[in-house]
Amino acid sequence: MTTDHPRDARTSRALKDFLHDEAAGGVVLVLAAVAAVIWANSPFADGYVAFWDRELTVGGGGAAITEDLQHWVNDGLMALFFFVVGLEIKRELVTGELRDRRAATLPAVAAVGGFVLPAVIFLALAPDDALAGWGIPVATDIAFAVGVLALLGSRVPAGAKLLLLTVAIVDDIMAITVIAAFYTDTVALAWLAGAVLGLGVVVLLRRLGVTAIWPYVLVGVAVWVATLESGVHATIAGVALGLLTPTGRVGGRDVLDLFEHRLHPVSVFLVVPLFALANAGVDFRDGALGEAMGSSLTWAVALGLLLGKVVGVGVAVWLCLRTGVGRLPEGVERMHVLGVAAAAGIGFTVSLFISELAYDDAGLVQTAKVGIFTGSLLAALLSVGLLLAAARRESTDGDDSRAEEAAGRRS
Known part of the structure; x- marks a missing residue:
């Protein structure tokens, strides 16, 4: 990606800000997840369950929506998270790495490899009553994964971070498709038509040159409500609205940059x-952890995330390079690819999200979450080990080169 063109320079700055926020957000996410686990295993564990089960009604009369607090987070606030994901997908498709077919081919194929193999491993290992959770290990948590690479600082080349981000974004596109297509029980066609109509209104407002933000917010809320009532998961509305956001200047403002700059830190x-606090509270007491570790569901998820991503992404990249249909970013070596592939196995946020959609049985949900914790932690440790090994190899090769140059000068 060059930076001499103003648009490319703006894209580069936006990408740098995005990566910085994701890395810092990964730290906050870890703290929230740890807090949830401590709360759920403390003497106040009953309060954890009671708090998130508390119902809240918004609106009145026939327009009232009643959800418990956990579902307000999962259905409501997470729509904002997926809206920001939609914005970044749009940026990458129009002005970023995904606009260049050759540059996009390798991360796209890598993401497909890291999508298919985890699902296959899960289906091969999971018990029959848990097969609906095949989508759990296919996801990548951008914040956690980028955070792991950020911890290593300059020892990880910028190209590796870009490769991870691009793979994760393509991964998100597929995960969103899975949520919409496979984790929707029933669809109310009238409400779904209303949601589509609302998206059409957004397009119409753009065509009419409306530059004020508040009409889009009102229509966006209406689209979210219609999607929620339709039976399709409401977060899909956030993605759709993000993809409809223009990438150019409207009314003198870069709307996508404006939204992303303001909303990404909130996300x-x-x-x-908040999502981690509401969903990561797994009760490990009374032998629950030992029971979960002995379950094939736990290891179907964990090995899907760890082995599925490392082998799936790694083999896909190797095939791309071997056939010449893709190329690695500058400065990225094979060991970096494996480190990135392992980081892609950190599936925390979206994996937790899908586990809640896949199962009605609380026991299956809890067991799947143990698998998510296990697989994501092992993937993070493996990623750090591989990337540190790559950095040491580069340092050794650099020292050898300098020694050879010095010897040449002396002779």
Whole structure:
């Protein structure tokens, strides 16, 4: 990606800000997840369950919506998270790495490899009553994964971070498709038609040159409500609205940049940590952890995330390079690819999200979450080990080169 063109420079700055926020947000996400686990295993564990089960009604009369607090976070606030994901997908498709077919081919194929193999491993290992959770290990948590790479600082080349982000974004596109297509029980066609109509109104407002933001917000809320009532998961509305956001200047403002600049910090520092606090509270007491570790569901998820991503992404990249249909970013070596592939196995946020959609049985949900914790932690440790090994190899190769140059000068 060049930076001499003003548009490319703007895209580069936006990408740098996005990566910075994701890395910092990953730290907050870890703290929120740890807090949830501590709360759920403390003497106040009953309060954890009671708090998130508390119902809240918004609106009145026939327009009232009643959800418990956990579902307000999962259905409501997470729509904002997916809206920001939609914005970044749109940016990458129009002005970023995904606009270049050759540059996009490798991360796209890598993401497909990291999508298919985890699902296959899960289906091969999971018990019959848990097969609906095949989508759990296919996801990548951008905040956690980018945060792991950020911890290593300059020892990880910028190209590796870009590769991870691009793979994760393509991964998100597929995960969103899975949520919409496979985790929707019934569809109310009238409400779904209303949601589509609302998206049409957004397009019409753009065509009419409306530059004020508030009409889009009102229509966006209406689209969210219609999607929620339709039976399709309401977060899909956030993605659709993000993809409809223009990438050019409207009324003298870069709308996508404006939304992302204002909403991305809210997403990573508030919405996602709240989601972790509401969903990561797994009760490990009374032998529950030992029971979960002995379950094939736990290992179907964990090995899907760890082995499925490392092998799936790694083999897909190797095939792309071997056939010449893709190329690695500058400065990225094979060991970096494996480190990135392992980081893609950190599936925390979206994996937790899908586990709640896949199962009605609370026991299956809890067991799947143990698998998510296990697989994501092992993937993070493996990623750090591989990337540190790559950095040491580069340092050794650099020292050898300098020694050879010095010897040449002396002779």
